[in-house]
Amino acid sequence: MTLLQGIRVVEMGLWVAGPAASGMLADWGAEVVKIEMPKGDPMRKLFGALSGSKEDRCPPFDLYNRGKKSLAVDVNHADGAALVRQLVATADVFVTNMRPQFLERIGLDHAALLAKHPRLVYASLTAYGLEGPDRDAPGYDMAAFSGRSGLAERATPPGAAPPVLPGGLGDNVTAITMVSGIMGALFHRERTGQGQLVSTSLLRTGIYSIGMDVATRVGLGRISAAPSRTKPQNPLMNSYCASDGKWFWIVGAESERHWPGIARALGDMSLMDDARFGTPRERRRHSEALVLAIEALTARHTRQEWALIFKQHDVWWAPINSVDDLLTDPQVLACGAFVKVPVAPGQAAPESFNGVATPVDFSATPAGPAGPPPGIGADADALLRELGIDDLELKRLRSAGVLAQASVAES
DSSP: OOOTTTTTOOOOOOOOHHHHHHHHHHHTTEEEEEETTOOOGGGGGGHHHHTTOOOOOOOOHEEEETOOOEEEEEETTTHHHHHHHHHHHTTTTEESSOHHHHHHHHTTEEEEEEHHOOOOOOEEEEESSSTTTTTTOOOOOIIIIIEEEEEEHHHOOOOOOOOOOOOHHHHHHHHHHHHHHHHHHHHHHHHSSSEEEEEEEHHHHHHTHHHHHHHHHHHSOOOOOOOOOOOOSTTEEEEEEOTTTTTEEHHHHHHHHHHHHHHHHOOOOOHOOOOOSHHHHHHTTTTTHHHHHHHHHEEEHHHHHHHHHHHHTOOOEEOOOOHHHTOOHHHHHHTTTTEEEOOTTTTTOOOSOOOOOOOOOOOSOOOOOOOOOOOOOTTTTHHHTTTOOOOOHHHHHHHTTBBBBSSOOOO
């Protein structure tokens, strides 16, 4: 038995954050029905749109939508919105990352659905929240999670331009946040029988992600300057480059405790005798000089050689991996970061992993990809027949453009 066996989730989302949240629930055993427009979630064609090519493969779409069912329906049409409302009546959870104003217009807002279905867990994921002047503003993770939250500014060294974070980072973090809220609401429903609205946003999650800095500002009325690699507060918690051009972190979090071992590993005990570096306070005051000294030493060996040296001297450290490094890192492989995803009928099964795992394991209940991503509208007939809709009505809905013309087996 899977963790969420018997739980039906209806998702009306697109791009990343909403589908990623329900995608985790699908990996945990929930039945997830994806509502998308007749042409499909635009994420399906992301790579082709970015390159201007005919590339129709999109592994990120597969990651967030594997194991789901698809109903492709035009919710802007009154009949389409009515179909979705009928389907939601059969659901335990409704997940959406659509804008509140749009949902209100088609009768799929939380007030309307919870009034009719008090056991429903309504999960709303937005850019900026359900209240306020910008509640209906468009927002992607670079805007709401990274930019407006303050996160990008806190990651910008003095005098530098704000960094561009990897695509989907804020969406994924917010999706995990949404999943935790959904699970809490389902637990509450088990005890009380009552569903409720669960909401989060890219903005709120971004702010919480830099909670250490924001809490310091709110609580003490001050905040330190943004981190700098060349002038860090603690030079023993910093990135350095090896002779082969590969970077790594030294993680001397407890400066006084870790300093002797780091100095021994670096092979220059004169650092210990230098008054500029004698105490944590002095190392902070002279951090630029200490960074330069450490850089000169780390350039003497390759990263793999440093791995052996640091192990000998019990220095805390970590490689700064490239994505290619992940594919061969023994610890990454051992911790279960990659999984084998079932493929559609007729496709050759891979010999090894072909997907990224969601980041939680359970010891008593199996979890993982239950199937491939669905084709556009591939499950329309079966799902709508469950609602009592006959073949004649299905034909009418397709003729009216409410449903996609036929089930599409592509992803």
